[in-house]
Amino acid sequence: MKIDEIGIFLPEQIETNKMLSQEFPEWDSEKVSAKIGIDQRHKAKDNETAVDLAISACEKILNDDLKKEIDFILFCTQSPDYYLPTSACIIQEKLDLGTNVGALDYNLGCSGYVYGLALAKGLLSTGVSKKLLLITAETYSKHINKLDIANRAIFGDGAAVTILSNDNHSSQIGEFVLGSDGSGKDNLIVKNGGFRSPTKPNARLIEYGTGNQYTENNIYMNGPEIFNFTIANIPPLVNAVLDKNGMTLDDVDYFIFHQANVHMLNYLRRKSKIPKEKFHVHMAKTGNTVSATIPIALKSCLDQNIIKKNNKVMLVGFGVGYSWGGTIITI
Numbered sequence: 001m002k003i004d005e006i007g008i009f010l011p012e013q014i015e016t017n018k019m020l021s022q023e024f025p026e027w028d029s030e031k032v033s034a035k036i037g038i039d040q041r042h043k044a045k046d047n048e049t050a051v052d053l054a055i056s057a058c059e060k061i062l063n064d065d066l067k068k069e070i071d072f073i074l075f076c077t078q079s080p081d082y083y084l085p086t087s088a089c090i091i092q093e094k095l096d097l098g099t100n101v102g103a104l105d106y107n108l109g110c111s112g113y114v115y116g117l118a119l120a121k122g123l124l125s126t127g128v129s130k131k132l133l134l135i136t137a138e139t140y141s142k143h144i145n146k147l148d149i150a151n152r153a154i155f156g157d158g159a160a161v162t163i164l165s166n167d168n169h170s171s172q173i174g175e176f177v178l179g180s181d182g183s184g185k186d187n188l189i190v191k192n193g194g195f196r197s198p199t200k201p202n203a204r205l206i207e208y209g210t211g212n213q214y215t216e217n218n219i220y221m222n223g224p225e226i227f228n229f230t231i232a233n234i235p236p237l238v239n240a241v242l243d244k245n246g247m248t249l250d251d252v253d254y255f256i257f258h259q260a261n262v263h264m265l266n267y268l269r270r271k272s273k274i275p276k277e278k279f280h281v282h283m284a285k286t287g288n289t290v291s292a293t294i295p296i297a298l299k300s301c302l303d304q305n306i307i308k309k310n311n312k313v314m315l316v317g318f319g320v321g322y323s324w325g326g327t328i329i330t331i
Helices: 017-023 029-036 050-061 064-069 087-094 112-125 149-154 182-187 223-244 262-271 290-303
Strands: 002-009 014-016 040-042 072-076 102-106 131-138 158-165 177-180 188-190 206-208 212-214 219-221 254-257 312-319 323-330
Touching (some): 002 050, 002 290, 014 017, 029 149, 029 262, 050 087, 050 158, 072 087, 072 112, 087 102, 112 131, 112 158, 112 177, 112 290, 112 312, 131 290, 182 223, 223 312, 223 323, 254 262, 254 290
Parallel strands (some): 072 102, 072 131, 254 312
Antiparallel strands (some): 002 158, 014 040, 131 158, 206 212, 312 323
């Protein structure tokens, strides 16, 4: 199994820290920017959905001949166009792929790319698929209340598509360690909108943190608890991934973690004893694009020749759920 190509798409609409400061004059954009490492984020238009972003990412790298080879679509999003039908089926039709293409949605956030690689490895290694699209696309901006400056500053919209194919001679995708802990569900959640608690048209505004406001129709994130979760679980995950792949820290050429925020990443890097020169940070211009952060960062590394052929790269995702996962790929 191997990664053939990665394509990304970011909406053209940009929201800068300066623009946010104009809405929230008391918000210290320079201080926040230094802490979270984000200067701007892309934002989908009102009529632009995760499927639209996914299609745009795919069209960047797919030609007519390649379309004929695709036999499966894996689509990760937490902002689907509809409850049903499956968004992956809509993508199949919009890309004009054959009807012999399997299509599957899965609902995961910041660990979604690693989980997707695990699913893709299973499909490819068993012969269910020979060449597939792993697409991660999010429009979290649509979940965020306009008065919630904390989450508006962090999250951006975007999409990434990875083409993976079967290679009987070798596997570029290593062993996986995956985990979950649903006891943390309330710390990153959109409480209303599903069938347990439908959307409430007149949901009341709730204040949290320092001047942030949301309703239970919107996303809520308990930042301190999310931070505690990551520092408790991610350094041990790094060690577990190394052990399962029979490697040491020195054997890994580069590390790409989910791009949550700079403060969290720097802490995790130090806690995991990863050298700074082997650790990638890529979010200043994109923000936290949830399941798309890892492939966007990976694409950036490949384009800049930071990661080279035969390099071994550890990928680590973590977040909402709680869920987490890691693997090692060979470029």
